[in-house]
Amino acid sequence: MTTLRRDALRNRDRILAAARDIAASGEPLQLNAVARSAEVGVGTVYRHFGTPEALAEGLVEWRFTELTDAARAAADEPDAALALRAFLSAALEAYAADPLFADATVASTPSRPETVALRRELIGALAALVDRVSDRLRAGLDPADLMILMCGLGYAARLRPERGPQYLEAMLDGVLR
Numbered sequence: 118m119t120t121l122r123r124d125a126l127r128n129r130d131r132i133l134a135a136a137r138d139i140a141a142s143g144e145p146l147q148l149n150a151v152a153r154s155a156e157v158g159v160g161t162v163y164r165h166f167g168t169p170e171a172l173a174e175g176l177v178e179w180r181f182t183e184l185t186d187a188a189r190a191a192a193d194e195p196d197a198a199l200a201l202r203a204f205l206s207a208a209l210e211a212y213a214a215d216p217l218f219a220d221a222t223v224a225s226t227p228s229r230p231e232t233v234a235l236r237r238e239l240i241g242a243l244a245a246l247v248d249r250v251s252d253r254l255r256a257g258l259d260p261a262d263l264m265i266l267m268c269g270l271g272y273a274a275r276l277r278p279e280r281g282p283q284y285l286e287a288m289l290d291g292v293l294r
Contacts, residue, residue, distance in 0.1 A: 212271025
């Protein structure tokens with residue numbers, strides 16, 4: 118991302134804060150509503166995020182970074198299978214808590230090049246961990262497959278939060294030998 122002037126950065130932060138509040142209330146992310154809430158012109162919102170999808174992706178950048186860091190830390194753990202379980206548990210929590218993140222992770226065509234780069238970085242970090250357990254992983258599955266499976270589990274866990282740990286164990290029983 119390019120470096121923004123101080124006022125532009127302040128506006129971007131206001132836009133993201135307003136969008137976060139709107140998304141948390143369950144309302145759709147409409148750029149006009151975000152502009153009103155952020156007390157900026159709608160053109161300012163469009164300059165930063167040209168579509169509601171791009172705005173949604175902007176809201177979850179931090180989750181990509183957080184999960185990528187978790188994957189890298191897990192790849193350094195001595196027990197790779199245990200580390201993969203712990204990482205996938207953290208991923209499930211992220212996907213269950215944040216449907217916008219789940220959408221950004223598996224969208225066939227992300228709206229922003231930053232999202233493409235962040236997703237590539239997350240998959241790469243997970244690949245280092247998956248490589249360490251490749252002898253125990255069901256043949257034909259790659260890191261992207263695991264992330265897609267986790268998004269599905271995140272959706273299921275949003276429907277039945279108390280069952281999230283059982284869903285994860287069932288998936289892992291089918292993925293790891």
